[in-house]
Amino acid sequence: MAAAGGMVGLSKLAQESGLALPTIHRLVRTLVDLGYVRQEPSRQYSLGPRLIRLGESASHLLGTWSRPHLTRLVDAVGESANLAMLDVDQIVYVAQVQSRHSMRMFTEVGRRVHPHCTAVGKAVLAHLPPDDVQALLQRTGMPAQTEHTITDPAMFAQVLDRVRVQGYAMDDGEQEVGVCCVAVPVLGTTNPLAISVSGPAPRMTNEVVQRAVPLLHRAAEELARELAP
Template sequence: MTDADPARRPGRTRTGETEPVRTLERGLTVMRVLGQHGPLTLGDAARHAGLNASTAYRLLHTLQTQGFAQELAGLWGVGVQAFATGQAYLGAGGLIPAARPAMQALVTELGETVNLAVLQVPDVVYVHQEEGRGLMRMFTQIGARVPLHCTGAGKALLAWQPAQEIGRVVEQMSFQPFTPRTLTTPAAYLAELEQVRRHGYALDNEERELGVRCVAVPVQDAGNQVIAALSLSAPSSRLPDSRVGELAARLQRASQGIGTVLRR
């Protein structure tokens, strides 16, 4: 190999090697679109994925033959194989089995809904929930994606990342206002993250939905890396400022317990 062969230089690959990767990326994009927006017509699936209809159809047909997509009455949705594959995330030794007992104990003790979320820039993805017992219960669909800037879980996930990573992520954030309390500028958000690091917990102060507050703390893995956020959400009337510190401390103890299980 010599430098005169550009196709073989470090960092370069042949066209025949990049095309399968590009196809895989597009196929995964289509799967994500079905999970977020489906069931969809072919045209809507293509539009959400940023593809032309013929490319989207070929990808959907391939996903269908493998069981990852299905078509019913002209609408495309997620197939049963996607569900079966996703169950591996719940397997023994993983994050959710480690967190579930602690989350259930929190609900028993406090009566409020407890969530587990992971980072998928520029959003958080909710991967597990233990529902509260009150008449007014907070519910978030498992798999739902919510912008980082307006959630306690998002702040807890991002606050302890390296400064360079935080800067990169903030550049990608839209700062869409959802309520009058939403943080809508990078400067305000970065200042909020500083407060999160200082206090050890994050607060969503009706920033996503008026009348709903959330307290969140980070969850660390065996390498002391933040891999998830544990949060408690409740109507604002049940989560006044006077209870924030108490609930944050209880969440922190639960998070430490989850980390202990992950380190075994």
């Protein structure tokens, strides 16, 4: 239902799930009674309000589980560490531990951004099917956040190829001028996640990035094991 944009008919649900229509109808009616799904005047069904509470609880738990890993990254690299998730067509930041520097990057938990202009977004998209990535980019339109934002789908596809080869993604002023970020994916989890280190561009030197990458991979692998379904 979420993948269909939040609203879908019973026949489509039956087709996508492979379940019989009477089974789908019974399951959906139960979800309606519990408040997780609601029936629209069009007779289609949409996500219900009780899912908001579930989502908030899951996000809080994810932030709690990831915090020790983010803290170790901050201690080792000296810059802010973030955990982000792909939610439909946007990247949402679900956890952060800030740098101890007086001048630091602050990304509030819950903030939503376009994936094409962030390191975490590139890290996630690089491990999705190319057709799904192109469809997402068509829906979002790839707006330019700064003069450095990549807005050409073909060029962006080349960037994702490079991300897959080198094992990490970079954002150098593409979301915010003067901010640099390096990220790796958290593979094998139910939801597409990425973990990153970000800071002011003058401090995020190549030496810092190369030191951060193996630490990010280690944190991503440890977190993936904890979140494995």
